[in-house]
Amino acid sequence: MRSLPILALLLCAGALPASAQGADCPSLAKLALPDATVSTAELVSSGSVTPPYGGPVTGLPAFCRVRGILRPTSDSVIRFEVWMPVNDWNHRFLGAGNGGFAGSINYGEMGGNLKRGFATAGTDTGHQGDAQDASWAYRHPEKIVDFGYRGLHLTTERAKAIVSRFYGEPAKKSYFDSCSDGGREALMEAQRFPADYDGILAGAPANDWTDMLAATVNESKAFIGNPAGYISSLKLPAITAAVLAQCDAQDGLKDGILNDPRNCHFDPAALLCAGGDKLTCLTAPQVASLKVIYRGGVDDAGRLIFPGLMPGDESHLWKSWLVGDGPGVSMYTQNYFRYMVFNNPDWSALTADTDTALREADAKTAQALNATDPDLSRFAAHGGKLILYHGWNDPAISPLNTIAYYGQVQAKMGAAKTSEFVRLYMVPGMGHCAGGPGATAFGQFGLTTAKGPKYGIFDALEAWEEQGTAPAAIVATKNDDDDKVLMTRPICPYPQVAKYNGSSNPEDSASFACKAPSQ
Numbered sequence: 001m002r003s004l005p006i007l008a009l010l011l012c013a014g015a016l017p018a019s020a021q022g023a024d025c026p027s028l029a030k031l032a033l034p035d036a037t038v039s040t041a042e043l044v045s046s047g048s049v050t051p052p053y054g055g056p057v058t059g060l061p062a063f064c065r066v067r068g069i070l071r072p073t074s075d076s077v078i079r080f081e082v083w084m085p086v087n088d089w090n091h092r093f094l095g096a097g098n099g100g101f102a103g104s105i106n107y108g109e110m111g112g113n114l115k116r117g118f119a120t121a122g123t124d125t126g127h128q129g130d131a132q133d134a135s136w137a138y139r140h141p142e143k144i145v146d147f148g149y150r151g152l153h154l155t156t157e158r159a160k161a162i163v164s165r166f167y168g169e170p171a172k173k174s175y176f177d178s179c180s181d182g183g184r185e186a187l188m189e190a191q192r193f194p195a196d197y198d199g200i201l202a203g204a205p206a207n208d209w210t211d212m213l214a215a216t217v218n219e220s221k222a223f224i225g226n227p228a229g230y231i232s233s234l235k236l237p238a239i240t241a242a243v244l245a246q247c248d249a250q251d252g253l254k255d256g257i258l259n260d261p262r263n264c265h266f267d268p269a270a271l272l273c274a275g276g277d278k279l280t281c282l283t284a285p286q287v288a289s290l291k292v293i294y295r296g297g298v299d300d301a302g303r304l305i306f307p308g309l310m311p312g313d314e315s316h317l318w319k320s321w322l323v324g325d326g327p328g329v330s331m332y333t334q335n336y337f338r339y340m341v342f343n344n345p346d347w348s349a350l351t352a353d354t355d356t357a358l359r360e361a362d363a364k365t366a367q368a369l370n371a372t373d374p375d376l377s378r379f380a381a382h383g384g385k386l387i388l389y390h391g392w393n394d395p396a397i398s399p400l401n402t403i404a405y406y407g408q409v410q411a412k413m414g415a416a417k418t419s420e421f422v423r424l425y426m427v428p429g430m431g432h433c434a435g436g437p438g439a440t441a442f443g444q445f446g447l448t449t450a451k452g453p454k455y456g457i458f459d460a461l462e463a464w465e466e467q468g469t470a471p472a473a474i475v476a477t478k479n480d481d482d483d484k485v486l487m488t489r490p491i492c493p494y495p496q497v498a499k500y501n502g503s504s505n506p507e508d509s510a511s512f513a514c515k516a517p518s519q
Contacts, residue, residue, distance in 0.1 A: 023165050023166055023168070025041050025042065025043045025064035025065075025066075025166065026041055026042065026043070027041070028041035028064070028066050028162060028165060028166060029041040029066075031161075031162065031165060033068075033158050033161060033162075034158075035070055035071055035072045035154065036068050036069070036070050036071075036154075036158050037068055037069050037071070038066060038067070038068040038162075039067050039068055039069060040065070040066070040067045041064065041065070041066045041067075042064075042065055043062065043063075043064055043065075043086070044060070044062065044063055044064075044065050045062040045086075047059060047060055047061075048060060049065070049107065049111070051105070051107040053104055054104075054107060054108065057107050057108060057110075057111035058111075059111075059115065060111055060114055060115065061085050061086070061087065061088070061114065061115065062085070062086040062087065063083050063084055063085050063086055063114055064082075064083070064084045064086060064166055065081065065082075065083055066081065066082040066083075066084075066162055067079075067080075067081050068080055068081075068082075068158070070123075070151070070154050070155065070158065072146075072150060072154060073142045073146075074142075075140055075142040075143060076126055076142055076143070076146050076150075077126060077127075078123060078124070078125065078126040078146055078150075078151045078154065078155065079105065079123065079124045079128070080105070080121060080122065080123040080124075080151075080155040080158065080159065081105055081107075081110070081121065081122055081123075082119070082120070082121045082158075082159045082162045082163065083110050083111075083113075083114050083119070083120050083121070084119040084120075084162075084163060084166050084167070085114055085117060085118075085119065088117050089117060089118075089119060089167065090116070090117035090118060091169075091171060091172045091173075092117075092118055092119070092171050092172060092173050092174070092175065093118065093119045093120070093121070093159065093160060093163055093171035093173075093174040093175070094113045094116075094118035094119070094120050094174075094175045094176070094177060095120065095121055095122070095152075095155075095156055095159070095174070095175070095176040095177075095178075095197065096109040096110050096113060096120055096121065096122040096177075096178065097109075097152070097176065097177070097178020097179070097181070097182025097183075097185045097186065098122075098123075098124075098125055098152075098178070098181050098182050098185065099131050099179070099180045099181050099182060100130075100131025100132055100180070100181055100332070101129065101131055101132065101133060101134045101147065101181070101332075101335070102124060102125040102127070102131070102147055102151075102181060103124055103125070103127050103128055103129035103130060103131065103133060103136070104124050104128065104129075104130075104131075105122040105123060105124050106122045107122070109122070109178075109445055109446065110122050112445070112446035113446070116446070116455075118175075119159075119163045119166075119167075119171060121155055121156070121159035122155075123151050123152055123155040124151070125146055125147045125151035125152060126143050126146030126147055126150075126151045127143055127146075127147065132331040132332060132335060133335065134335035134336055134338070134339045134340055135335065135339055136339075137339045137340045138338075138339040138343060138345070139343055144340055144365060144368050144369070145368045147368075147369075148188070148365075148368035148369045149185075149188045149192060149193075149368065149371075152185050152188070152189065153188075153189065153192070153193050153196060156174075156176075156189070156193070156196045156197070157196070160174065173198045173199065173462075173465060173466060174196065174197045174198050174199075175197060175198065175199045175200070175201070175458075175461065175462070175465075176189060176196075176197045176199075176200045176201065177200075177201040177444065177445055177446075177458060178201075178202070178203065178445065179202075179203030179204050179432075179433035179434075179444065179445065180203070180204050180205075180206055180396070180397065180432065180433055181206050182202075182203070183202040183203045183204050183205030183206060183207065183388075184205050184206045184207045184209065184369075184371050185371075186200045186201070186202035186205065186386075187200075187202055187205050187207045187371035187405075188207075188371040190202075190376055190379045190384065190386055191371055191373045191375070191376065191379070192371075192373075194376075194378040194379035194381075194382045194384060195382055197384065198382070198383065198384055198385070198465050199384065199385045199386075199387075199461045199462065199464070199465040200384065200385070200386045200387070200461075201387050201389075201444065201457065201458055201461055202386065202387070202388050202389075203388075203389050203390065203433050203444055203445075204389075204390050204391065204394055204396070204397050204399075204402065204432060204433050205371070205388070205390075205397075205401075205402060205405070206397055207370065207371040207372055207401075207405060208306065208370060208372050208401060208405075209365070209366075209369040209370050210358070210361040210362050210365060210366045210369065210370055211305050211306045211358070212306050212397065212401070213332065213333055213336045213337070213361065214297070214305055214306070214354065214357050214358035214361050215296055215297025215298075215305040215306035216297060216329075216330055216332075216333040216349065217297065217333065217337075217349045217352050217354045217357045217358075218297035218298055218299070218305065218354045219292055219293065219296070219297045220329045220330070220333060220349040220350060221349070221350060221354075222288065222289055222292040223289045223292060223293065224327050224328065224329055224349075224350065225350050226285055226289075227327060228283065228285040228286075229285035229286055229288060229289035230286075230289070230323070230326075230327040231282070231286050231289055231290065231323055232323065233318070233319040233323050233324075233325070234279050235279055235282065235286070236314045236315040236318055236319065236323070237315040238271065238279060238280045238281065238282075239268075239271065239282075239290065239311075239314045239315070240312070240313060240314045240315040240316075241315075242266070242270060242271055243258075243264060243266050243311040243312055243314070244256060244258075244312070246264065246266055246270075247261075247263070247264035247266060247311070247312070250263055250264065251263075251497075251499075251500070252499065252500045252502065253500040253506055255506060256429075256437050257312070257428050257429035257437055257438045258310075258311070258312040258392065258393075258428060258429070259428050259497050259498065260392070260426070260428070260497055260517065261310035261311050261312045261392050261393070262310070264311050264312065266311050268282065268287045268290040268291050268294070269287050271287065271290075272284065272287055292308070293308055293309055293322070294308045294309060294310075294311065295308045296308035296398060296400075297354070298354075299354055299355050299358060300353075300354060300355045305354075305358060306398065306401065307398040307400035307401055307404070308398055308400075309322075309393075309394070309395060309398060310392055310393055310394075310398070310399060310400075312392065312393050312429070313393040313429065313431065313436055313437055316431070316436065316437065317393060317395040317431040317432070317435075317436060318395050320395075321395035321396045321432065322395055329348070329349045329350065333349050334347070334348070334349060336361075337349070337352070337357060337361070340364070340365055341357070341360050341361050341364050341365060342360065372405065372408075374405065374408035374409045374411065374412040374413070375412050375413070376409060376412075376413060376421070376422070377413065379421070380413070380417070380420070380421045383465075384421060384465075385421050385422075385461060385464045385465045386421060386422045386423075387422075387423045387424075387425065387457060387460070387461050387464075387471065388402055388405075388406060388422070388423070388424045388425070389424070389425040389426070389427060389442075389444065389457065389491075390402040390403075390424075390425075390426055390427065391426075391427045391429075391430025391431050391432065391433070391434075391436060391438075391440065392426055392427060392428050392429065392430065393429060393430060393431055393436050393437075393438075394430070394431055394432045394433075395431055395432060396432040397432065399426060402424065403424070403426070403494070406422070406424045406494065409422060419470075423470075423471055423493050423494075424493070424494040425442075425457065425474065425491045425492065425493060425494060426491070426494050427440060427442070427476065427491050428489070428491075428498070433445075434447065438476070438478065438489065439476035439477050439478040439487050439488055439489040439491075439509075440476060440478065441476060441477045441478070441479060442456045442457050442474050442475065442476035442477070442491060443455040443456035443457040443458040443459060443460075443474070444457060444458070446458075448477075449474075449475050449476065449477045449488075450475070450477040450485045450488050451475040451477070451488050451509060452474070452475045456474045456475055456476070457471070457474045460474060471493065472493065472514070473490040473491070473492050473493070473498075473514045474490065474491050475488050475489070475490055475491075475509045476488065476489050476490070476491050476509075486507065487507040487508075488507070488508060488509040489509050489512060490509050490512050490513075490514055492514035493514070495516070495517055496514040496515060496516060496517075497514070497515065497517055498512040498513070498514055499512060499513055499514075499515045499519065500512055501513070
C-alpha cells in the first residue's frame with residue numbers, strides 16, 4: 001500500500017489537535033440528537049462538493065460534513081447539513097437561510113461561510129422543490145409549520161450541538177444572514193427563538209407573508225384580469241425614463257438613481273398615449289395598472305393590505321418579477337393559495353374574492369408564516385443585534401413594508417431602546433436583495449465591498465455584537481461583469497440619506513455624507 005502524505009493522514013485522523021477538537025468527524029454519525037438522525041459524517045478534503053442540485057461548490061477548505069434528517073412530527077422530513085472547517089475555525093457559527101418557498105439547502109452560501117472560517121448549517125425546511133413550488137404543502141399542515149419556523153429553528157439547535165461536539169467547545173457567537181424568505185426566517189428567529197442567534201442580518205424580509213400575497217390577489221385582477229391593462233416589458237424603459245426625467249435630480253445628483261423614491265411623486269398619467277398605442281406611452285388601462293402597482297393591493301373596502309413598488313428602475317427589474325414575457329398571475333400567489341390556504345388546485349387569483357383570500361390566509365397560515373411581532377424585548381435581553389436592509393427598487397417585496405416594521409418596533413420598544421440593538425439601511429438603486437443600477441454589494445451574504453471592512457454590513461454587525469461599536473455608514477460597491485469597481489456609495493442608517501457634496505467625484509463614496517433628510 002502506498003504511503004499517504006502527512007496532510008492526508010491528519011485529515012483521516014480528524015485533522016485538528018486533540019486540544020482543539022472534541023470528536024473526530026466520522027464519529028459524529030453516532031451522535032444522538034432529539035428528533036434527529038445523522039445519516040453521514042465525513043471529512044471532505046477534495047476542495048469541492050457536488051450537491052444533489054445546483055452546480056459544484058469549489059475552493060473549499062477541508063471540512064467536516066454532517067448530513068441528517070429531523071422528524072419532529074410523523075409528517076416531517078427536514079433535511080439539514082452542518083459544515084465545519086477542519087482548520088482556522090473562527091469560533092463562530094453562521095446559519096444560511098432560504099428563498100421563496102425554500103425546498104433546498106443553500107449550498108452556495110454555506111460554502112461562502114465556510115471559506116470565511118465559520119461553522120455553518122443549512123436546511124431545506126422540510127421539503128424538496130423549486131423556490132416557486134408549494135405543492136408539497138397540499139394537505140400537509142405540519143410541513144407548513146416546518147417551512148414556517150420549525151425546520152430552521154431545530155436545524156439551528158442541532159447544528160450548534162454538533163459544532164460543540166466536534167470542536168469540544170461551543171461557538172462563541174452565532175449569526176444569521178439571509179434575505180427575502182430568509183429575511184422572514186431571520187425575523188422569526190429574533191421574535192420566537194431569541195437565544196438561537198446573537199447577531200442577525202435580515203434583508204428584504206417577506207415577514208408579512210399573508211398580507212403580502214393576499215394583496216397580489218387584488219393587484220392581479222387589475223393588472224392581469226384585464227388584458228388591456230397588461231404592460232409589456234418593452235414599455236418598461238419608457239416608464240423609467242419618464243420617472244428619472246422628473247425625479248432624478250431631486251437628490252442633487254443626476255445619476256439614474258433615486259435616493260428616496262418616496263420623494264418622487266410621479267403620475268403615470270403623464271405617459272398616456274395621445275396618438276395611438278406606442279412603446280413610448282401607456283394606454284388608459286395601462287396607466288390604471290401602473291397606478292395599482294405603485295399603490296399596492298387593497299381589500300374590498302379600499303384599505304391598503306400591502307404597499308406597492310417604488311418608481312425608479314422599472315426597466316431593469318420588473319420583467320423577471322412582475323410582467324414576465326406575457327400576462328400571468330405570479331406562481332407565488334397561485335401556489336400559496338392553492339396548496340397552503342384553500343387546498344384547492346383549481347383556485348385562481350383572477351376569480352377569487354380578495355377579502356376571502358385575506359381572511360382565510362390569516363386564519364390558516366399567519367401563525368406559522370408571519371414574523372410581524374414588533375416585541376423584540378427577549379432578543380434585546382439576550383444581547384442580540386439586528387440589522388435590517390432593503391433595496392428601494394425591490395420588484396418583489398415593497399421596501400415600505402420593512403420601513404413599517406421598523407417603525408412598529410420603535411413604537412413598541414421605544415426609539416431609544418430600539419437604537420440600542422436595531423438598525424435599518426435602505427439601499428438606493430437596489431433590487432431584490434442585490435443588483436440594480438446602484439451600488440448594491442455591501443457585505444450581505446458574503447458580497448465584498450471595495451472600501452472599509454471586506455464584508456461591510458456583516459462586519460459591522462459583528463463589531464456591534466462583539467465590541468459594542470454601533471454601525472454607522474456602510475460603503476456599498478457596484479462592480480461590472482468582470483468584477484471591476486465602477487462606483488462606491490455610502491448607505492446610511494435610516495432615516496439618514498447619503499448627500500452628495502456637489503463637486504467631487506460622484507463615483508466615490510468619499511463625495512457623500514450621511515445626513516438627515518431635511519439637511
